[in-house]
Amino acid sequence: MELILTQDVQGVGYKNDLITVKDGYGRNFLIPKGYATVATDSKKKALAEMKKQQAYKEEKIVKEAESLAELLKDTELTIGVKAGTSGKIFGSVNSIMVANAIKEAKDLDIDRKKINIDEDHIKEVGKYTAKVKLYKDVSVDISLDVIGE
Numbered sequence: 128m129e130l131i132l133t134q135d136v137q138g139v140g141y142k143n144d145l146i147t148v149k150d151g152y153g154r155n156f157l158i159p160k161g162y163a164t165v166a167t168d169s170k171k172k173a174l175a176e177m178k179k180q181q182a183y184k185e186e187k188i189v190k191e192a193e194s195l196a197e198l199l200k201d202t203e204l205t206i207g208v209k210a211g212t213s214g215k216i217f218g219s220v221n222s223i224m225v226a227n228a229i230k231e232a233k234d235l236d237i238d239r240k241k242i243n244i245d246e247d248h249i250k251e252v253g254k255y256t257a258k259v260k261l262y263k264d265v266s267v268d269i270s271l272d273v274i275g276e
Contacts, residue, residue: 128153130163131174141263143174192262195235199259203270204228210252210275219248220273225257229269237261249273 128150132140136157140146145166148157157163164170206228209217222242229237243258252275260266 129166130157131166131170132157132163134162136162143178145171145174189262189265192265195261196259196265196267198233198235199229199267199269202229202233203272204232205272205274207274207276208252214252214275216250216252216273216275219250220244220255220271221248222257225269225271228271229259244271 129145129147130153132142132144132146135141139148139157139162146163153163153165158165166174204225206220206224208220208224211217222239222244225242225244226237226239229235237259241260243260245256245258249255249271252273255271255273257269257271258266259269
């Protein structure tokens, strides 16, 4: 079944992508949730025209994302948390805390949903890496140094 995505769906595609999925997934999940519409010939033509017009806009967004990536490259953030004597953290370090640390260090507002930590949550003191996905193919790795206070 061919569908046109109306918004980004993780693991499936991005907004305005023409995708092919199994019939059940399309009919029972994507279309009822409003994530996609059926790709008819007229909708395909309209999509092609719209993509043609938005190509130059996307180029500008990619350049912006690359400049942000250049600013964040080689960034090492230090996050202080309460920890026990064995190095276990009371609670955990998550993407919200990383976004706040970026805001303090670089004065950049990064959406917490764009930050992906290798582990879901950091539960011990140490060095970690977080990936910040700024745009489709533009991402940057940030070093995190979690220390106990």
